[in-house]
Amino acid sequence: MSKYCFGVDVGGTTIKMGLFDMEGTVLDKWEIPTKTEDNGSCILPDIAEAVKSKMKEKSLEAADVAGVGVGVPGPVDADGIVHVAVNLGWGVINIKKTLEDLLHMHVEAGNDANVAALGEMWKGGGVGHKNLVAVTLGTGVGGGIIVNGQILTGATGAGGEIGHIHVEDAETESCNCKNKGCLEQYASATGIVRLANRKLAKTTEDTILRKENVSAKTVFDAVKAGDKVAIEVAEQFGEYLGKGLASIAGVVNPEIFVIGGGVSKAGTVVLDYIKKYYTPYVFQGSRDAIFALATLGNDAGIYGAAKLVL
Amino acid sequence: MSKYCFGVDVGGTTIKMGLFDMEGTVLDKWEIPTKTEDNGSCILPDIAEAVKSKMKEKSLEAADVAGVGVGVPGPVDADGIVHVAVNLGWGVINIKKTLEDLLHMHVEAGNDANVAALGEMWKGGGVGHKNLVAVTLGTGVGGGIIVNGQILTGATGAGGEIGHIHVEDAETESCNCKNKGCLEQYASATGIVRLANRKLAKTTEDTILRKENVSAKTVFDAVKAGDKVAIEVAEQFGEYLGKGLASIAGVVNPEIFVIGGGVSKAGTVVLDYIKKYYTPYVFQGSRDAIFALATLGNDAGIYGAAKLVL
Numbered sequence: 099m100s101k102y103c104f105g106v107d108v109g110g111t112t113i114k115m116g117l118f119d120m121e122g123t124v125l126d127k128w129e130i131p132t133k134t135e136d137n138g139s140c141i142l143p144d145i146a147e148a149v150k151s152k153m154k155e156k157s158l159e160a161a162d163v164a165g166v167g168v169g170v171p172g173p174v175d176a177d178g179i180v181h182v183a184v185n186l187g188w189g190v191i192n193i194k195k196t197l198e199d200l201l202h203m204h205v206e207a208g209n210d211a212n213v214a215a216l217g218e219m220w221k222g223g224g225v226g227h228k229n230l231v232a233v234t235l236g237t238g239v240g241g242g243i244i245v246n247g248q249i250l251t252g253a254t255g256a257g258g259e260i261g262h263i264h265v266e267d268a269e270t271e272s273c274n275c276k277n278k279g280c281l282e283q284y285a286s287a288t289g290i291v292r293l294a295n296r297k298l299a300k301t302t303e304d305t306i307l308r309k310e311n312v313s314a315k316t317v318f319d320a321v322k323a324g325d326k327v328a329i330e331v332a333e334q335f336g337e338y339l340g341k342g343l344a345s346i347a348g349v350v351n352p353e354i355f356v357i358g359g360g361v362s363k364a365g366t367v368v369l370d371y372i373k374k375y376y377t378p379y380v381f382q383g384s385r386d387a388i389f390a391l392a393t394l395g396n397d398a399g400i401y402g403a404a405k406l407v408l
Numbered sequence: 409m410s411k412y413c414f415g416v417d418v419g420g421t422t423i424k425m426g427l428f429d430m431e432g433t434v435l436d437k438w439e440i441p442t443k444t445e446d447n448g449s450c451i452l453p454d455i456a457e458a459v460k461s462k463m464k465e466k467s468l469e470a471a472d473v474a475g476v477g478v479g480v481p482g483p484v485d486a487d488g489i490v491h492v493a494v495n496l497g498w499g500v501i502n503i504k505k506t507l508e509d510l511l512h513m514h515v516e517a518g519n520d521a522n523v524a525a526l527g528e529m530w531k532g533g534g535v536g537h538k539n540l541v542a543v544t545l546g547t548g549v550g551g552g553i554i555v556n557g558q559i560l561t562g563a564t565g566a567g568g569e570i571g572h573i574h575v576e577d578a579e580t581e582s583c584n585c586k587n588k589g590c591l592e593q594y595a596s597a598t599g600i601v602r603l604a605n606r607k608l609a610k611t612t613e614d615t616i617l618r619k620e621n622v623s624a625k626t627v628f629d630a631v632k633a634g635d636k637v638a639i640e641v642a643e644q645f646g647e648y649l650g651k652g653l654a655s656i657a658g659v660v661n662p663e664i665f666v667i668g669g670g671v672s673k674a675g676t677v678v679l680d681y682i683k684k685y686y687t688p689y690v691f692q693g694s695r696d697a698i699f700a701l702a703t704l705g706n707d708a709g710i711y712g713a714a715k716l717v718l
Contacts (some may be wrong), residue, residue: 173693176556229563243659245562246486250555252661253539256693263658264651264689267577276692341574346572349553349659351562379574381585383483383566 100164103407104149105217107133107210107399108141108170112184115148116400117156119408121166123220126152127400138187146200155254165204165407168193169213169399172307178207181255206406207233211400212249212258215242215356217402222394223356231352232392233260233343235314235361235368239282239289243350250350261286265342284338287360294331303327317349332371342377347376347384358392366391410474413717414459415527417520417709418442418451418480420495425458426710427466430474430718432531436462437710448497456510471509475514475717478503479523479709483565488517491565502507522559522568525666527712532704533666541662542702543570543653545624545678548584548653549592549599553660560660571596575652597624597670604641613637628674633661642681650685654718657686657694668702676701 100120107114110132117126125291130148133140149166153159170193172183178194193207208216215224215232228247234240239261243250250257261282262275269279271292283289293395296314298305305327306320322329340354343355362368369389394401410430417424420442427436440458443450459476463469480503482711488504499651500671503517520527534540538557544550549571553560560567560620571592574583579589581602604622608615615637616630632639653665665682672678678697687695704711 143448232579233658245555245560250560250660252555253663254693256661256691257659259658259661259691259693262691263655277689278689294702312695338489345573346659348569349567349656350560351566351569352563353563379587381566381572381587383564383569387563 101162102158102346103164103404104152104166105400105402106145106168106403107213108145108168108186109210110134110171113141113145113148114396114400115145115152116397116404117152118401118404122404123403124397126156127397132186134185134187136187138183139190141186142191142193143200144154144195146197149201160203163203165206166197166201166404167213167406168205168207168405169210170195170207170232171210174207174251175255176251178205180207182233194362198332203313204407208249208251208403208406209242209255209258210243210252211240213402213406214358214398215244215258215402216249216405217391217398217400218356218358219244219247220405221401222398223358223390223392227353229351229353230356231260231343231346231350231354232356232358233357234392235286235357236359237286239286241391243352245350260346263342263345265338281338281342285335285342290314290317290331290335290361293334294328297327297331297334300326307331314361315364318361318367319368323391332367333365336371337375340372340377341379343372344376344379344384347387348381351384352387354388354390356390356392358395358398362391411472413474413714414462414466414713415710415712416455416476416478416702417523417713418455418496419520420444420481423451423455423458424706424710425455425462426707426714427462427521428714430710432711432714434707434710436466442496444495444497446497448493451496452501452503452506453510456507459511459552459686470513473513475516475623476507476511477523477713477716478515478517479506479520479713480517481520484517484519484561485565486561488515490517507703514717515706518561518713518716519552519565519568520557521550522552522561523716524668524708525554525568525712526559526715527704527708527710528666528668528702529554529557530715531711532663532708533668533700533702535537536710537663539661539663540666541653541656541660541664542666542668544669544702545596545667546669547596547598549596549666550669553662554632555660568698570652570656573652575648579678591648591652595645595652600624600627600641600645600671603644604608604638607637607641607644610636618643624671625674626678631677642677647685650687651689653682654686654694655695661694662697664698666700666702668708672701
């Protein structure tokens, strides 16, 4: 009977790896570099090597290990095939089959944001819930949706790509995705800076924000200090995100939203501004959804990846 | 080994019933009245009686029947409990347990719109697909979402309640749900009439629409006749619905949208206007989703209900 599993989170510069027991306690955690040269052809062999080497170090047999779960930055379909992962240099690759051939162990693969959502459900801010939407407010806005304890993968692995939901008809600038008015343009760390700079250009009001480099952190620090202009920016952020999450709730009716990423480091004040605008926009059946902060930080990926094989 | 199953679609005035073989061929189809008096307390016993009486008529034993699936107009959770069904006079009722006690057979229950979506996947416009969004454009806008062949029920049975997704910030009138700017205010049969009347109040242009009672049908008939004002109304309808479906695609990444309800009787012209606006708003991972018309009409509910128990 298996006693262990591995969780692997592949990023553009490093690959995070974790060895877990079956209850989800992390026993060891380490990183290896991501070699993106040669279209990232070394990445999966490097992961296999790292797993084997850790098994040797810990004197583990294949029978001791339930499997290896892997999260990657790209859409992964239900068969474990990634269709493109730009940051890794990958085109279409069958992660599950390739790694199973290298390791002769059970392998599962998923999109990194979806896998992180699973991690937050299992051991993070979403513990106790089976219907969950995880929202990552970083450079962009990522998402992962868990329905009845399972990742919502979607037809082409693009389930939970909530950063590009349309929330503003009047937008004139393009999003990275080339559309206009995407949630990511207002609710990401970058989006908050855009909102703040637009506000600063329009007002002559005195504000802390004019005295330092504007970032999501400085905006929420200023909010906590009672800065009126910063509060107006936070209101805008909250309205866009609350409205977007209300639309998502109209589709998947979650029990809980788990908010993570750099922006969430400002703490519960972020949740307050989201909830304020979520409630008036949402359909009553989803009005009681709760909001929580993510708690696993950068480890959500390895936790969720491990959970994939359990 | 079972050879048959029953599909039951409970409406506010009639209960549609169907006897199916295991491949989904409907062998018999009939209706009984919905008795809403006494908080609808006769509804489930009437269904049980109708099932028993049909089994007697066809000389079926319990062992011949895989089960009875039921769709009802209200949110039904994963345990088969409806939390309120205003049109039936129901509060909280455990449909599955109540009917199983009456029939001593396997029973499953679901929300009628979700169940109809399952029917369209099994035997209607969505055949061959496992990730599907069904959209019903009737008096309101209903929806049902199928993920990996299963109904997306959600935390409280409100999954797929897409009619109340917010799509217009500038709306001044309230939706039936009391929010403002819901998809249903523009894309339902009633919504199209609102759009047309607003347009007629603003323009002096000659149009067929001024010569008859405005309805979704007269609007799309006029569109087919090349009426400029009607075409402008259809463009607005298409933009609201295309934008709303693009948001839904950003969440669940479906293979196909199946469009049904009274409005869809106008035919593929409806799909054309939706697709025209879906594409520019949707995230690229969902850009290839296809659009089809529902084909089962009012029978989608009994087909989907039957599929619930297979």
